[in-house]
Every structure is written in structure tokens, then in C-alpha cells.
Amino acid sequence: MQKSSASDIFKGIDFSPGQLIAAESKFDEIVVKKGDMILSAGQLVPYQYYVGSGCLRTYFITEAGKDITLQFAICDWWISDYTAFFTGGTSILNIECVQDAVIYRISKESMEQLYVEIPAIESFFRIKMERFFASFQRRILSDLAMSAKDKYKTFLKTYPNIESSIKNYHLASYLGITPESLSRVRAELAHE
Incomplete structure (x- = not known):
């Protein structure tokens, strides 16, 4: 796979050659294998990650030990424990690689430097965060109201x-249902 460039990561921004070099210098490419942990609960969160390929999942473990999947991140998505990333606190979330992946990490400090050096990146992230917030709100409402x-x-x-790359119980926990209910839903859809 070809390495992602800043032009791939920040689609829609026209970089000068110097800006492209500056932006790319802030990212570290990391190859992760299925099962690798990117982040564990209780850690500081100095990075956010851009997914170049593969799939990751964000999850947390309840006090009762139940594993709840909050998000899957696929190619061209960003992932982190954003509450901890933005506040400087420790993570309550875990990030696991569920499909071999190539990710690009950037620190908060490096991102802040890019905001100053290349203002279009700050606008890019403001729009991304607005969309992320709207998507998360839709997800909460769907969890409350959808079948x-x-x-x-x-x-x-x-x-x-x-779907074929993730475990059934991860998908069921993401949907807020049991694996048995997921099997029933699949069977119903197969007969429609």
C-alpha cells in the first residue's frame, strides 16, 4: 500500500509544497496488526489517529465487565478518546485493531502547530468535528428510537x-443488542 500523504489525509486543502512537507512531518505512520491495542483505558491520550487502511474499534468496559463498542474506524476516518485528548485527562476508552491497519498519528501539540502554520487545517478539523458531533447525536437518538x-x-x-472482519459480539455490542438478537435480525433480513 502506498503511504498516505497530507493531501490524502486533509482532502480538499490545496497545499503549497512547503505546507505539504510541514504537514507530513507531523505524522507518524504506524502499522498495526489485528488484536493490537492502540490505547488502553487509564492512559494519557497524546494522539489522535487517521486510518489509512484497515479497521479499528473504540470500546469501553463497564464496571460489570461488559465490553461496549462505541465506534468502528475505517479508511479515511479519525479515531481517539477525544474527551481525554482535548482535556488532557486519562482515557476511559480502549482502541483495538480489528483488521490489519496502517494508521497515522499526530499529537495535540503538532496539530496546534499546524493550525497556526496552515489555517485551512483548523477549518478542516472544525468541519470534521461538527460532522462527528452530528453523527454521534444521530447515533444516540437511533439507539433510543430505532429497532x-x-x-x-x-x-x-x-x-x-x-462486517465479515469483525466479531459478532463486537457488532452486537455496537448495536446495543445480544449476539442472539443479531442472529435473528440477520435471519429476518435474509428472508425479506
């Missing part, structure tokens, strides 16, 4: 081509 079947259909539209 399991509709949640599953929405998942398939949002995350095409990764």
Missing part, C-alpha cells in the same frame, strides 16, 4: 465491507 433491524441496516450503510 434492532434498523440499527443493523444503518450499520451496513455506515461501515460497508467490514
Whole structure:
């Protein structure tokens, strides 16, 4: 796979050659394997990650020991424990690689430097965060109001081509249902 450039990561920004070099110098490329942990609960969160290829998941463990998947991140998505990243606190989330991946990490300090050096990047992230917030709000509302079947259909539209790469219980926890309910939903859809 070809390494992602700043032009790939920040789609829509026209960089000068100097800006492109400056932006790319702030990222570290990391190759991760299925099962690798990028972040564990209780750690400081100095980085956010851009997914060049593969799939990661963000999850947390309840006090009762239940594993709850919050997000899958696929190619061209960003992932981190943003609450800890922005506040300087420790993570309550875990990030696991669920499909071999190439990711690009950038520190908060480096991102702040890019905001000053290349103001278009700050606008890029403001728009990304607005979309992320809107998406998260829609997800919360769907969890409250949608049927399991509709949640599953929405998942398939949002995350095409990764269902076969993730474990059923991760998908079920993302949808807020049991693995048995997921099997029933799949069976119903297969007969429609």
C-alpha cells in the first residue's frame, strides 16, 4: 500500500509544497496488526489517529465487565478518546485493531502547530468535528428510537465491507443488542 500523504489525509486543502512537507512531518505512520491495542483505558491520550487502511474499534468496559463498542474506524476516518485528548485527562476508552491497519498519528501539540502554520487545517478539523458531533447525536437518538433491524441496516450503510472482519459480539455490542438478537435480525433480513 502506498503511504498516505497530507493531501490524502486533509482532502480538499490545496497545499503549497512547503505546507505539504510541514504537514507530513507531523505524522507518524504506524502499522498495526489485528488484536493490537492502540490505547488502553487509564492512559494519557497524546494522539489522535487517521486510518489509512484497515479497521479499528473504540470500546469501553463497564464496571460489570461488559465490553461496549462505541465506534468502528475505517479508511479515511479519525479515531481517539477525544474527551481525554482535548482535556488532557486519562482515557476511559480502549482502541483495538480489528483488521490489519496502517494508521497515522499526530499529537495535540503538532496539530496546534499546524493550525497556526496552515489555517485551512483548523477549518478542516472544525468541519470534521461538527460532522462527528452530528453523527454521534444521530447515533444516540437511533439507539433510543430505532429497532434492532434498523440499527443493523444503518450499520451496513455506515461501515460497508467490514462486517465479515469483525466479531459478532463486537457488532452486537455496537448495536446495543445480544449476539442472539443479531442472529435473528440477520435471519429476518435474509428472508425479506
